[in-house]
Structures are given as C-alpha cells and as structure tokens.
Amino acid sequence: MNNLKDILYKVSIGQVFGNTNIEINNLVFDSRKIEKDDVFIAQKGVSVDGHLFIEKAISLGAVAIICEDFPSDTKEGITYIQVPNANEALAIMASNFYENPSSKIQLVGVTGTNGKTTIASLLYQLFKKAGYKVGLLSTVKIMVDDIEFKATHTTPDSVTINSYLDKMIDAGVDYCFMEVSSHGIHQKRTEGLKFTGGIFTNLSHDHLDYHATFTEYRNVKKQFFDALPKSAFALTNIDDKNGNFMLQNTKAKKKTYALKTLADFKTKILEKQLSGTLISVDGTEVWTKLIGVFNIYNLTAIIATAELLGLDKLEVLTIVSELESVSGRFEYVVSNNGVTAIVDYAHTPDALKNVLETINDIRTGNEKVITIVGCGGDRDKTKRPKMAHIASQLSNQAIFTSDNPRTENPQTILDEMEKGVSAENYKKTLTVLNRKQAIKTACKFSKNGDIILIAGKGHENYQEINGVRSHFDDLEEVKNCFN
Ligand SMILES: CC(=O)N[C@H]1[C@@H](OP(=O)(O)OP(=O)(O)OC[C@H]2O[C@@H](n3ccc(=O)[nH]c3=O)[C@H](O)[C@@H]2O)O[C@H](CO)[C@@H](O)[C@@H]1O[C@H](C)C(=O)N[C@@H](C)C(=O)N[C@H](CCC(=O)O)C(=O)O
Numbered sequence: 001m002n003n004l005k006d007i008l009y010k011v012s013i014g015q016v017f018g019n020t021n022i023e024i025n026n027l028v029f030d031s032r033k034i035e036k037d038d039v040f041i042a043q044k045g046v047s048v049d050g051h052l053f054i055e056k057a058i059s060l061g062a063v064a065i066i067c068e069d070f071p072s073d074t075k076e077g078i079t080y081i082q083v084p085n086a087n088e089a090l091a092i093m094a095s096n097f098y099e100n101p102s103s104k105i106q107l108v109g110v111t112g113t114n115g116k117t118t119i120a121s122l123l124y125q126l127f128k129k130a131g132y133k134v135g136l137l138s139t140v141k142i143m144v145d146d147i148e149f150k151a152t153h154t155t156p157d158s159v160t161i162n163s164y165l166d167k168m169i170d171a172g173v174d175y176c177f178m179e180v181s182s183h184g185i186h187q188k189r190t191e192g193l194k195f196t197g198g199i200f201t202n203l204s205h206d207h208l209d210y211h212a213t214f215t216e217y218r219n220v221k222k223q224f225f226d227a228l229p230k231s232a233f234a235l236t237n238i239d240d241k242n243g244n245f246m247l248q249n250t251k252a253k254k255k256t257y258a259l260k261t262l263a264d265f266k267t268k269i270l271e272k273q274l275s276g277t278l279i280s281v282d283g284t285e286v287w288t289k290l291i292g293v294f295n296i297y298n299l300t301a302i303i304a305t306a307e308l309l310g311l312d313k314l315e316v317l318t319i320v321s322e323l324e325s326v327s328g329r330f331e332y333v334v335s336n337n338g339v340t341a342i343v344d345y346a347h348t349p350d351a352l353k354n355v356l357e358t359i360n361d362i363r364t365g366n367e368k369v370i371t372i373v374g375c376g377g378d379r380d381k382t383k384r385p386k387m388a389h390i391a392s393q394l395s396n397q398a399i400f401t402s403d404n405p406r407t408e409n410p411q412t413i414l415d416e417m418e419k420g421v422s423a424e425n426y427k428k429t430l431t432v433l434n435r436k437q438a439i440k441t442a443c444k445f446s447k448n449g450d451i452i453l454i455a456g457k458g459h460e461n462y463q464e465i466n467g468v469r470s471h472f473d474d475l476e477e478v479k480n481c482f483n
Pocket residue numbers: 029030031032042043044045046047048049050051053152153154155156157181182183184
C-alpha cells in the first residue's frame with residue numbers, strides 16, 4: 001500500500017497540514033536512513049527526541065512527517081500530521097503499509113521474564129515437524145520458514161515486524177511464533193498486530209533500569225493480554241504469582257497451564273537426568289531431552305499451545321520427544337577427562353537460580369560446581385548483587401567476570417556484584433575480569449566429574465566493550481580449553 005491516506009487508516013490523528021493524498025516510498029523513523037518520498041516518523045526516544053531530526057529528514061527527501069509536536073516552521077509542499085503517540089501511529093501505519101499481514105497468519109506472542117525464546121523456538125520446531133510452514137521472531141534469530149535472518153532485538157520495531165510477516169505471507173507461512181518483550185510492549189512495537197494467541201511464562205526481577213518499578217514492569221506485560229481480541233486464546237502459567245493477574249482484563253479465551261496447581265493443561269515430572277526428563281501428560285509418558293523444571297513449564301506451554309491451535313494431541317506428544325534444546329540454553333559439552341561445561345543464557349537472578357538448582361538436582365554430590373557469571377553494562381544494576389549471591393550460594397566456586405560491559409567500567413560492575421556475596425560465601429568467589437581468562441581458570445580448577453556453568457551469554461557470539469562488539473563465544477572458548 002503506498003497512498004498515505006490509506007496508510008493512515010485507523011491512526012488516531014490530531015492536526016494535519018498539507019495533502020495526505022500522496023504516494024510514499026517507505027516508513028522510516030531514523031532520519032539517517034531517509035530516501036526520496038519517505039515518511040519520517042519522529043519518535044521521542046530514550047536518549048534523544050526524534051523531532052530534532054525533522055529538518056534533516058526533509059533535506060534527505062522525506063515528503064511527510066508524523067510527529068507529536070508540530071515544528072515551529074513548516075515547509076511548503078511537505079505534509080505534517082500530528083498524532084498523540086508516534087510509536088502507536090508508526091505501528092498501525094506499518095500494519096497498513098504491508099496490508100495487515102498479521103491478519104493473514106496465525107500469530108502467537110510469548111511474553112514473560114524468562115522462557116520466551118525457548119517456547120517460541122520450540123513451537124517453531126514442533127510445527128515444522130508437523131509439516132507446516134512456520135515463522136519465528138526471536139532473540140536468537142528470525143525465520144521465514146527455512147530462511148534465516150539475523151535478529152537485532154527480541155521484539156523488533158513495528159516496521160521490521162510487519163515486513164517479516166509480509167515475507168512470511170509471500171512464503172505461504174501458516175503459523176508465526178514471536179517473542180513479545182516488555183520494551184516492545186511499552187514502545188508499542190506490537191500495537192495493531194492481530195494475535196491468535198498469547199502466552200505468559202513467568203515474571204521475576206529484570207529491566208528495572210527501564211521500568212521505574214516492578215509494578216510498572218508487571219503492568220506493561222499485562223497490557224499485551226488486555227489488547228488480545230475475543231477470538232484469541234490467552235494461556236497463562238497459573239503456578240506463577242502473576243499468572244492470574246495477567247488475564248484479569250483480557251477479552252480472550254482464558255486457558256491455564258501448571259505443574260502444581262489445578263489447570264487446563266498439566267504435566268507431572270516422573271524422572272530427572274542429565275540427558276533429559278521423563279514427564280507424564282494426561283497419563284501418557286513422554287521422554288524429553290530438555291532439562292530442568294523450568295523447561296518442563298516451557299514444554300507444558302508448548303503442548304497446550306499446539307493443542308489450542310488444533311494439532312492432534314498424540315502427534316504433539318510424539319514430536320515433543322524429538323525436540324532439540326535451543327542454542328545457548330543449557331547446551332553442554334563433556335571434556336575427555338569427564339568435566340561437563342554447560343552454556344546457558346541465564347541473565348536474570350531467577351534464571352540463574354533455576355539453572356543452578358537444576359544442576360544441583362542432577363549432580364551426584366561429590367563433584368564441584370563452578371559458575372562463571374557476569375552482569376551486562378548499561379542494564380539493570382540491581383540485578384548485580386542478587387546474581388552474585390545466587391552464584392556463590394549455589395556453587396562450590398563462583399568466578400565473576402565480564403558480560404557485555406557496554407559503556408560501563410567492567411571493574412565497577414564486578415565491584416557491584418561482589419557486594420551481594422555474604423561473608424561465609426566470600427572464600428568461594430574469585431573475580432577474573434577477562435571472560436576468556438575466567439573460562440580458562442575454571443577449566444584449570446576442574447577435574448573428572450566437575451560441572452562448569454557459564455551463564456549469561458548463551459547464543460551470543462560477541463562481547464561488547466565500549467560500544468565495540470568483538471567475536472566471543474562461550475561454547476567455542478570452553479571447547480578450546482577442553483582440547
Ligand atoms: C532502550 C530501548 O529500547 N531503545 C530502543 C529505542 O531507542 P531509543 O529510544 O534510545 O532511540 P533514540 O536514540 O533516543 O532516538 C529516538 C528517535 O530518534 C531517531 N533518530 C536518532 C538519531 C538520529 O540521528 N536521527 C533519528 O532520526 C531514532 O531512530 C529514534 O526513532 O528505539 C530504537 C528504535 O526502535 C531501538 O533500536 C532501541 O533499542 C536499543 C538498541 C536497545 O538496546 N534495546 C533493548 C534494551 C531492547 O529493546 N531490548 C528488548 C528485550 C529485552 C529483554 O526482554 O531481555 C528487545 O525487545 O530487544
């Protein structure tokens with residue numbers, strides 16, 4: 001769709017200057033990327049106000065401006081449209097521009113603090129194995145059926161989302177599974193999308209740098225369910241303290257899953273091993289390669305979703321036993337001398353606690369558990385002491401190191417982590433600023449039977465220091481040490 005007037009359908013509009021009956025080239029919110037005949041959308045960002053770049057956008061060829069505040073001088077021949085919320089306007093325009101691709105596909109969104117990538121990726125795998133064409137928008141990668149694209153965000157901006165959904169329609173995709181982050185909801189990246197279903201995983205401490213309080217973070221997550229249509233399903237983890245709250249005001253069909261509480265979809269754990277877990281679903285026993293109670297929650301959500309989308313229950317359970325774990329989520333290698341190294345994306349206190357409890361659950365008792373962990377720079381600082389406490393409390397040895405210090409001083413991050421270590425655990429901790437050295441140190445300390453957990457970076461293949469990303473891969477590093 002190229003006519004601006006059509007693209008503005010359903011956008012809440014204030015004042016208009018100029019002609020809206022014009023053909024446009026593209027929707028662009030970054031002045032540096034403007035081309036001839038584009039519409040520039042001025043967003044009030046976290047670090048800068050996009051309204052400052054309106055003139056720049058016009059000089060590069062923008063023919064229309066979407067803004068919250070009119071500039072003091074308007075230019076002849078340019079269309080100015082004032083909107084109450086530019087992020088929301090952008091999202092609705094993006095849907096219109098690509099002819100509402102979300103209404104032509106079965107789109108399911110996954111939200112919650114942890115487990116989004118795992119659930120979305122495993123649903124992608126499951127539906128592929130069931131013979132469908134499938135799409136995926138995740139932290140790790142974007143898939144348009146078999147074609148892979150690089151992901152830059154967990155939930156991309158609304159233009160990017162709709163452009164990929166459009167590609168999926170062209171490729172004949174039936175189902176798309178996407179992660180819905182709290183930043184995404186708050187910045188209206190998913191506004192205007194038509195969801196067939198929504199899944200809530202859990203809520204725990206994260207992103208309190210961005211959201212002022214935990215309550216605000218929780219309310220933002222709830223907005224996703226508030227916006228679901230009546231035709232959709234809203235599936236929630238009822239064992240989570242906030243599971244019920246999320247569905248309080250939704251119009252969608254409410255469905256629940258659980259391991260403990262009475263629920264529409266319930267799974268029981270029968271046996272835990274390092275190679276997998278035996279579960280029982282409505283009396284049917286299923287073996288899965290996934291490890292950890294948290295992953296059985298993820299799996300229960302997946303089984304429930306597949307059923308809610310109409311797949312045959314027996315077929316679903318058969319495929320579940322074939323699902324492979326997601327890259328960087330509890331991925332492990334064993335050295336020639338019997339040391340196990342686990343790479344996991346645990347970057348929140350709750351995730352780290354779950355992974356370490358899982359390891360402690362399956363260990364035999366005599367071996368050492370060594371945890372290597374850091375905390376990201378320019379991110380929630382209050383996570384730092386908590387994660388250090390958990391690592392030192394639940395391991396025999398904790399090595400604190402760098403994890404994407406970004407623009408912060410890496411030593412300062414380590415100092416803030418150390419503040420969370422209690423006096424009795426202090427002797428179990430060590431700080432090694434350089435992540436490569438930290439991994440080497442753990443390998444040197446370990447012997448047959450020991451378990452090394454390398455937490456926080458999972459699938460990431462870079463270390464970001466001072467805005468520069470250099471190649472770094474935890475799994476690659478530990479394999480090198482093992483050889
Ligand atoms: C904190 C945050 O969410 N930032 C996002 C936000 O950027 P921002 O608000 O800082 O933008 P800004 O730099 O202030 O600029 C404001 C506006 O001016 C425009 N601009 C800016 C400069 C210029 O010369 N010309 C111009 O037009 C920008 O394009 C923007 O529209 O809007 C940008 C455009 O959509 C996003 O790329 C950017 O994501 C940054 C890179 C980011 O790191 N985001 C993370 C925190 C994030 O979103 N994470 C969540 C997952 C978290 C999780 O669950 O673990 C995610 O969904 O990925």
